[in-house]
Structures are given as structure tokens and as C-alpha cells.
Amino acid sequence: MRRKDREMGRAFALSVLDKAQWMTMAMVDGAGMPYCVPVSLVRDGEELILHSAMEGEKASCLRVRPWVCVTAVGDTHVVPEEYTTEYESAVVRGPVREVTDPEEKRAALWTLTKRYCPEHLEQFDRMAAGSLKRTAIFRITIAELTGKRKKYGKDGKELKYGAEE
Secondary structure (H helix, E strand, O other): OOOHHHEEOHHHHHHHHHHOOOEEEEEEOOOOOEEEEEEOOEEEOOEEEEEEEOOOHHHHHHHHOOEEEEEEEEEEEEEHHHOEEEEEEEEEEEEEEEEOOHHHHHHHHHHHHHHHOHHHHHHHHHHHHHHHHHEEEEEEEOOEEEEEEEOEOOOOOEOOOOOOO
């Protein structure tokens, strides 16, 4: 990371992953061409869970070259008087594996549902029964993780942080 003064520790980066409503995932297809797409992921320990259609460009890329880079952005705030933006972000790099075991797929869908639809958990069994066969589940291992933050204090000066935070 070039700006070491903005680098944050692992706990901070994990917190950004946990609160981000969506992330951007970059992949490479079979022809070596880049492909990037916004996704809704949830962290499960040292992995990120992704759901997808069984077929399509995203699923194809993940199967052909199972390694990705995911970027999450947490809180942001434009600071017009400084011509900049406060932000917090996390970047994950890691290998991907497709989940094929029906029980593991169901458990992953439950984890996604708890994160994004907690008020509809009572409908989970019915929804999962109808979508399990047509839904692909992928797990991304967090092999590399970095966190970064830029923030200003009340005096308008950029706050300095260390990687130990």
C-alpha cells in the first residue's frame, strides 16, 4: 500500500467488510479479459459467501479462473472545502471454490439471508426449497486483506492512523 499513513489493521478491514451493503468483485475470464461486477457478499469467518445464477459470465469466470479481488467501501463523506472524500475501504484477494453439497449450500444461503433479509427469516425454508437447485454458491477465502481510511478532524486536518489500529 502506497499510503502507509492511511493503512488500517485487520480488525478495521473486517469491520468494513461486515458493514458494506455491496462490494465490487474483479475476475478474469477464460480469454484473459477482466470482468468486474457489484455483488452482495457476507463474511463467514475467513471466507466471503457469494450467490449467483448457475450460468452466466460471473459463474463462468469463477469456474475458469477461481481467484478474485473484492473491494468494499464503508462510510464515505465528501469534504468539498478540502476537494476530497473521507472514506474507509477494504480489499480482499483470494481463491474461490464452488459449493456443491446441498446442505452446505443451504447453510450459506441462510447466512446470506440473515445478513440481507433478517426480517423475512420465517420464509427461508420455502424460498430455499425453490431456489437451491438454480442458485450457485461460491466461497472466497480471505487470503490477503488490507484496510484503508482517510478522515479529517474538526480542525480540517487529515487524521493520521497507523497499521496497528
